[in-house]
Every structure is written in structure tokens, then in C-alpha cells.
Amino acid sequence: MKHPLFVKLAALAAVIVLLLIGLGLIEGVVHDRQRYRSITAQSVADSLAGxxxxxxxxxxSACVETWEVETGKGAELRMVEQRRExxxxxxxxxxxxxxxxxxxxxxxxxxxxxxxxxxxxxxxxxxxxxxxQPASTMKNxxxxxxxxxxxxxxxxxxxxxxxxxxxxxxxxxxxxxxxxxxxxxxxxxxxxxxxxxxxxxxxxxxxxxxxxxxxxxxxxxxxxxxxxxxxxxxxxxxxxxxxxxxxxxxxxxxxxxxxxxxxxxxxxxxxxxxxxxxxxxxxxxxxxxxxxxxxxxxxxxxxxVDPVNPYSLSDRATKYGLLFIALTFVAVGLLELMGQGRHAAPLPVHPVQYLLVGSALCSFFLLLVSLSEHVPFGVAYAMAAAACVLLLGYYASHMLGSLARGIPLGAGVAVLYGLLYVLLQLEQTALAVGAIALFLVLTAVMVLTRKVNWYGLSAAAAPRSALAGSAQGGAA
Missing domain, CATH: 2.60.40 (Immunoglobulin-like)
Structure with a gap:
């Protein structure tokens, strides 16, 4: 394969599209639950009072003023009563x-x-x-x-x-x-x-x-x-x-x-x-x-008002889903990249593994909205985040080839969940805090990759692909 790096990037783009579809379905579930809550509120109002x-x-005081006016001429002259209410x-x-x-x-x-x-x-x-006191507007x-x-x-x-x-x-x-x-x-x-x-x-x-x-x-x-x-x-x-x-x-x-x-x-x-x-x-x-x-x-x-409406908070959380997926994929890519050239380097991460990691991130939002219907939102958030962090940390340890690389990924995801919870609690400063945090993440990525030879990655990927193919042939 001439350009395995570009093929992998295309596969990752397809994975992200699939995950976006999943996030859209989860967001639809949240909106449905919000609608059910509105129907419930209207049902209570219909039964109790709105x-x-x-x-x-x-x-x-309601008043009526009446008076008579002449209509017609001669023999047809008559008086007609008119009124004003x-x-x-x-x-x-x-x-x-x-x-x-x-x-x-x-x-x-x-x-x-x-x-x-x-x-x-x-x-x-x-x-x-x-x-x-009524006042007449017509004479007599x-x-x-x-x-x-x-x-x-x-x-x-x-x-x-x-x-x-x-x-x-x-x-x-x-x-x-x-x-x-x-x-x-x-x-x-x-x-x-x-x-x-x-x-x-x-x-x-x-x-x-x-x-x-x-x-x-x-x-x-x-x-x-x-x-x-x-x-x-x-x-x-x-x-x-x-x-x-x-x-x-x-x-x-x-x-x-x-x-x-x-x-x-x-x-x-x-x-x-x-x-x-x-x-x-x-x-x-x-x-x-x-x-x-x-x-x-x-x-x-x-x-x-209820300041901790689980559906409105869950809806706000799902809007950060794409950012979560993108940052996690960047972290996985960095761990894969920084391990190259070292002894016992991690295995190349397959797009299917990226898909599984993204699916775990998407499941967090579904867990959040479902658990928050039964327990307080903060408890539901902690339970859903802990489950996803443990799952991703365990899976990343095998995906990246060592526990020393899986734990940092799990810790990074935990930091992301902590940051998201802070953003959900903020109203006036949520945009400023989110923008600063995103800038710091971008800064860290640029610092860590400042010496990477990006042109050399494509050339280095081809021998590894060929080696992997010959290893599979020998095993056969």
C-alpha cells in the first residue's frame, strides 16, 4: 500500500462520521425525554392547576345607554331605539x-x-x-x-x-x-x-x-x-x-x-x-x-425552577461529544506516535479500535441521561464517568501494548469528564473556561509534536505494513 497513513486517516474520518450518527441518536433520546417531561408537566397542570x-x-359595572332617533319621512317616520354598551x-x-x-x-x-x-x-x-359614575354621550x-x-x-x-x-x-x-x-x-x-x-x-x-x-x-x-x-x-x-x-x-x-x-x-x-x-x-x-x-x-x-434539570444538563453535555471524541483520538494518536522508535513500542491502533473507544465515549452520555432519572445528577455523572474511565483505561492498556500507556489515557479522559462537569455548572463563564481549556490542550499537542517528522511518518508506515503482511504470511 503506497500511502497507508492517508488510508488510516480516511478510515478515522469514517469512524468519526459513524460516531457522530450515534451522538445524534443519543441527542434524540435526550430530546424525547425532555418532551416526555413537558408532557408530564402539562398532565399535572391539567389535573391540578396550571x-x-x-x-x-x-x-x-356593566352599563347600557339607550336613546331614540328618528328614521324615515312623512307617514314612514318612526322612532328607533339605539344603544351603547x-x-x-x-x-x-x-x-x-x-x-x-x-x-x-x-x-x-x-x-x-x-x-x-x-x-x-x-x-x-x-x-x-x-x-x-356613568356619563351620557347622547341628549335625553x-x-x-x-x-x-x-x-x-x-x-x-x-x-x-x-x-x-x-x-x-x-x-x-x-x-x-x-x-x-x-x-x-x-x-x-x-x-x-x-x-x-x-x-x-x-x-x-x-x-x-x-x-x-x-x-x-x-x-x-x-x-x-x-x-x-x-x-x-x-x-x-x-x-x-x-x-x-x-x-x-x-x-x-x-x-x-x-x-x-x-x-x-x-x-x-x-x-x-x-x-x-x-x-x-x-x-x-x-x-x-x-x-x-x-x-x-x-x-x-x-x-x-429546578436548577439541576437532568435533561437540560444532559443535552448540554452531548453538545461536547464531538470534542470529547476528537481529543481522545488525538491522545491515542499521540501515545501511538510517541511510542514509535522505542523498545517494546505499542501496536499500531486499528480504526476498529478507535471506533470502540469512541463508542465507549458515546455510551457515557446515554448512561448519564438514564441514570439521572433515578439518582441526583451529580451522582449519575460520577457513576457514568467512572465506568467509562475504567473501561477505557483497561482497554487502552491492551490496545497500546502496556499498562504504562493505558493509565495516562484513562487519566486524561477523567480530566476531560471533570472539565465537562465544571462547564455544566457554569453559565456566565462556560464559554471562556471552555475556550481556555481547548487552547491549553492545543498548546500541549503542539509542544509534544514539535519535533515530529510528519513527512517521514508515511514513509515509515509502508515498511511496517509490509512487515506485518509477511508476518501474517509466515504464520499461515
Missing amino acids: PQTLMGPMIH FMLTAMPEQLRLNTGAAMEERARGLHKVNAFNLKAQVTAQWASLASL SRMNCGAPIVMMAVGDARGIRTAQLTLGERTLALKPGTFHPAYTRGLHAPLPESLRSNTDGLTATLELELVGTERVSIVPLGGSTEVLMTSGWPHPSFTGRFLPSEREVKADGFSARWRLSSLATTAQADVGSGKPVCISSHGDGASEQAPGRADCADSFTVAF
């Missing part, structure tokens, strides 16, 4: 929410979903209810308005466990629904008609217990809104239009406080125009998802 939203309390809304001047969330883990099979039990004390104050029109209704909208009404509304010193009987055309899920209580002309202000207090899954959103509906949330969950994610002005996250939970003014948010105008609150849920009203931020009411969200 992500929740708190909006209110606010007071509204509209809604009057009174937003609170002061809105205070004191909430505490207790986590309740729910599981379906292997998959777990973070559910919560939220206990909220909501206090709303109105300076006056002048906005509930007649105005008819329904009784004022105080309402509280939620994302998923199935999550309401208990609720008690106090107006001043009086407790009101709550009923399901809101009688609001845009935010239909929640609860309400009719108010006396006499309150429409109340100029002394009004205070309502709502005690609410609400269950949901994964996250809760709050609409800052007051002229001044203050929200205090506490929970024993140590991994909150604060998203939405507003971050908390104060927050403290500890190992045993978190507390967060928001202070917002209507000068900083368009929530009152958004709710007045019926814009939905955009959260990832299904249903109507306050939990409906809108296409863009401009079409959504202002809100902020607290998500009870």
Missing part, C-alpha cells in the same frame, strides 16, 4: 399583597413537577368610586347600569382552595367567575348600589389560598402596588416586566419585595383595554398567551 396569575381586586372600572389606589408559597412536589412516573400552595393576603384601597338618553362588582382574576380557577373577602367590617359572599368579558376566571362579589356614589373611600381585604404549578404572575394594578413574597424554595427565577426592588435568596428559601407606581407601569390601562397577561398556559382570560409584549398587560413573574 401556572397562576393574580390580578385585582378591581370593581367594574360599555363597562365602568375602578382600579385601586393602593394595592398590597403579602404572599407565601409552600412547594408541593408532584410526580408522574419518573418525572417531577414543582407545584405550589400560595397563601395571599390582598388589601385594596379606593380613594373614591367616581369612575363608576337613558342610562342603566348593573350593580358594582368587585372581582379578583386568577390564571386557573381550579386552583382556588379557599377565599374570604372583607369589605370594611363586613364579609361578602364570594361567587365563581368575574363577569368581566376579558378576564373570566376568578371570583367576584356584588356590591350595594349605594357604593357607587361613595366619596369616603373603600377598603377590601381578600384572603386567598391558591395552588398552581411552576410559576405565578402578578399584575401591578394599583396606583401604588407593593408585593411581598416569601417561600421555602431556594431557586426562584424573577422574570417579567419588573424585577424585585429587594430580594434575599438563601439555602432555605427566598423573600422578595416589589414596589411599583402607576407612573412606571401601564397595567391599569392594559387591563382597562382587556389585554391578556402573557404566561405559558392554556385557557382564557388572565392565563391566555398573547403573541407579543405590546399586546400583553404589564406583569411580573416568579418561577419555581
Whole structure:
């Protein structure tokens, strides 16, 4: 064979293509498991309650204005009644929410979903209810308005466990629904008609217990809104239009406080125009998802996230699979190359042996995702890495002809697994750490091969191939 080195490189390229196909199949398995977890989360939400939203309390009243207009002429002259339907809304001047969330883990099979039990004390104050006074738009029109209704909208009404509304010193009987055309899920209580002309202000207090899954959103509906949330969950994610002005996250939970003014948010105008609150849920009203931020009411969200999601971490790990294979193949090639010309030099490594080494590396990712479904991710990672390091170290000792060459390869693979685990734990600096580590590996390879005569390798490979062929003929 004239160019055995190039033939071997072509065979290694084919091996790498096969291993890439295997990595792609493993990545597909990870994505399937992620999809199953999403289906499980949706199943729990369908059976319990989905992500929740708190909006209110606010007071509204449906009105109808009617008037008559003349149509026709002469004998056909007649009066036709026309009407205009509209809604009057009174937003609170002061809105205070004191909430505490207790986590309740729910599981379906292997998959777990973070559910919560939220206990909220909501206090709303109105300076006056002048906005509930209807104004005629036509001369001699007649105005008819329904009784004022105080309402509280939620994302998923199935999550309401208990609720008690106090107006001043009086407790009101709550009923399901809101009688609001845009935010239909929640609860309400009719108010006396006499309150429409109340100029002394009004205070309502709502005690609410609400269950949901994964996250809760709050609409800052007051002229001044203050929200205090506490929970024993140590991994909150604060998203939405507003971050908390104060927050403290500890190992045993978190507390967060928001202070917002209507000068900083368009929530009152958004709710007045019926814009939905955009959260990832299904249903109507306050939990409906809108296409863009401009079409959504202002809100902020607290998500009870799991920072060690085994599927997302496994997915990130598989993206380093090609790098693992390439670096390991380089290490094997270096050990094969550096042993040439010495006594008891290692046997030439066959492409099939490269394929087996790469297959062992690929199996690590499959072991990782399967074990992480049963044990914590760190334990699963250690078990899968230890199994692969021991296997590769044992196999490399025979493949390279001595234990002294197999152990360094196993140690190098162990270092790679350690580096990968560090990268998986990092978020902001993962790219920088990975780039520096790759540069150091490249530096080491260049230093170790600085005196290699690459042109001489092809010439030296031919006699070895011929010698191997004659040895096989003699054995025959």
C-alpha cells in the first residue's frame, strides 16, 4: 500500500462520521425525554392547576345607554331605539399583597413537577368610586347600569382552595367567575348600589389560598402596588416586566419585595383595554398567551425552577461529544506516535479500535441521561464517568501494548469528564473556561509534536505494513 497513513486517516474520518450518527441518536433520546417531561408537566397542570396569575381586586359595572332617533319621512317616520354598551372600572389606589408559597412536589412516573400552595393576603384601597359614575354621550338618553362588582382574576380557577373577602367590617359572599368579558376566571362579589356614589373611600381585604404549578404572575394594578413574597424554595427565577426592588435568596428559601407606581407601569390601562397577561398556559382570560409584549398587560413573574434539570444538563453535555471524541483520538494518536522508535513500542491502533473507544465515549452520555432519572445528577455523572474511565483505561492498556500507556489515557479522559462537569455548572463563564481549556490542550499537542517528522511518518508506515503482511504470511 503506497500511502497507508492517508488510508488510516480516511478510515478515522469514517469512524468519526459513524460516531457522530450515534451522538445524534443519543441527542434524540435526550430530546424525547425532555418532551416526555413537558408532557408530564402539562398532565399535572391539567389535573391540578396550571401556572397562576393574580390580578385585582378591581370593581367594574356593566352599563347600557339607550336613546331614540328618528328614521324615515312623512307617514314612514318612526322612532328607533339605539344603544351603547360599555363597562365602568375602578382600579385601586393602593394595592398590597403579602404572599407565601409552600412547594408541593408532584410526580408522574419518573418525572417531577414543582407545584405550589400560595397563601395571599390582598388589601385594596379606593380613594373614591367616581369612575363608576356613568356619563351620557347622547341628549335625553337613558342610562342603566348593573350593580358594582368587585372581582379578583386568577390564571386557573381550579386552583382556588379557599377565599374570604372583607369589605370594611363586613364579609361578602364570594361567587365563581368575574363577569368581566376579558378576564373570566376568578371570583367576584356584588356590591350595594349605594357604593357607587361613595366619596369616603373603600377598603377590601381578600384572603386567598391558591395552588398552581411552576410559576405565578402578578399584575401591578394599583396606583401604588407593593408585593411581598416569601417561600421555602431556594431557586426562584424573577422574570417579567419588573424585577424585585429587594430580594434575599438563601439555602432555605427566598423573600422578595416589589414596589411599583402607576407612573412606571401601564397595567391599569392594559387591563382597562382587556389585554391578556402573557404566561405559558392554556385557557382564557388572565392565563391566555398573547403573541407579543405590546399586546400583553404589564406583569411580573416568579418561577419555581429546578436548577439541576437532568435533561437540560444532559443535552448540554452531548453538545461536547464531538470534542470529547476528537481529543481522545488525538491522545491515542499521540501515545501511538510517541511510542514509535522505542523498545517494546505499542501496536499500531486499528480504526476498529478507535471506533470502540469512541463508542465507549458515546455510551457515557446515554448512561448519564438514564441514570439521572433515578439518582441526583451529580451522582449519575460520577457513576457514568467512572465506568467509562475504567473501561477505557483497561482497554487502552491492551490496545497500546502496556499498562504504562493505558493509565495516562484513562487519566486524561477523567480530566476531560471533570472539565465537562465544571462547564455544566457554569453559565456566565462556560464559554471562556471552555475556550481556555481547548487552547491549553492545543498548546500541549503542539509542544509534544514539535519535533515530529510528519513527512517521514508515511514513509515509515509502508515498511511496517509490509512487515506485518509477511508476518501474517509466515504464520499461515
